[in-house]
Amino acid sequence: MAVLVVGGAGYIGSHAAHVLRRKGYDVIIYDNLCTGHKELAEGFELIVGDIADTAKIAKVLTRCDSVMHFAAHAYVGESVQNPKKYFHNNVTAALTLLDTVMESRVRKFIFSSTCAVYGNPVKVPITESNPRQPVNPYGATKLAFENALEAYGRAYALRFVSFRYFNAAGADESGKIGESHDPETHLIPLIFQAAQGKRAALDIFGDDYPTADGTCIRDYIHVTDLAEAHVAGLEYLAKGESAAMNLGTGEGCSVKDVVAAVERISGSKVPTHIAERRMGDPPELVADPSLAEKLLKWKAKRSLDEIISTAWKWAQKRTS
């Protein structure tokens, strides 16, 4: 029986598919390719379809014993401008997927959630007991689905893991897959564009935050570490357990730390420009990852330097 990787042609889903295969799992990728890339699913069975296509999902579920759901819209700014798109896909269509799963024999479900469910944290590092009060529609849609999983888990014996990702970054060591969004809004790919002369400068969104160097602090976690947590999540589900947990490193890096690491690793100067704060950016988001470490016997192993060097290799390849 296979693991159905829904959204497996996207950034995080494709890395999960690769790690699953390396660990000996059979994988089927299901993706509507609206933001995913066919190339990222190369070498895998790819079924092109929408998560709301009940008949298509039901058919493939007969060959699966677990589902990982990565297929969601994930731009905070866009979710503010166009909440309808976010609620329709991340909640309504996702619930259709979940109900189709409930009509099958599959009872193991792993969900890509986000630290955005916490909104502005009460305390950093953030533990899972921090109140979940999202401050944007994107976070609200992820919280809605987390709530559905908890209720379905209690009522229908569904086993689930909700993984609250901090900042996923980096690329697979193979250099074959990596991050590519259109439009690109994420820090590391944008720093590379500045380093490669594809944009005049990186806009640093605010240097007057109450942090050591005035720029925002985030917890950057290597996408392969995230992918490995998903495999550990499957093993956890196999024991009959369910939980929601943070996936982060527990270490914070400022925007200026990341720029400095890119300059060191790429050997290129990164022109920067101090811009206005971006709306809705909390000064510091760092995970307390101890729950995942305890429950999954998993720990993020890769450093910021490995994040940058693997992502840089991928970025170079794409432009060569």
Ligand code: UDP
């Ligand atoms: N950031 C920045 N300039 C950019 C893009 C991002 O200064 O062009 C900052 C942003 O304010 C945040 C951090 O980099 O503090 C990470 O942003 P990203 O959009 O990559 O992820 P987020 O934390 O929003 O999920």
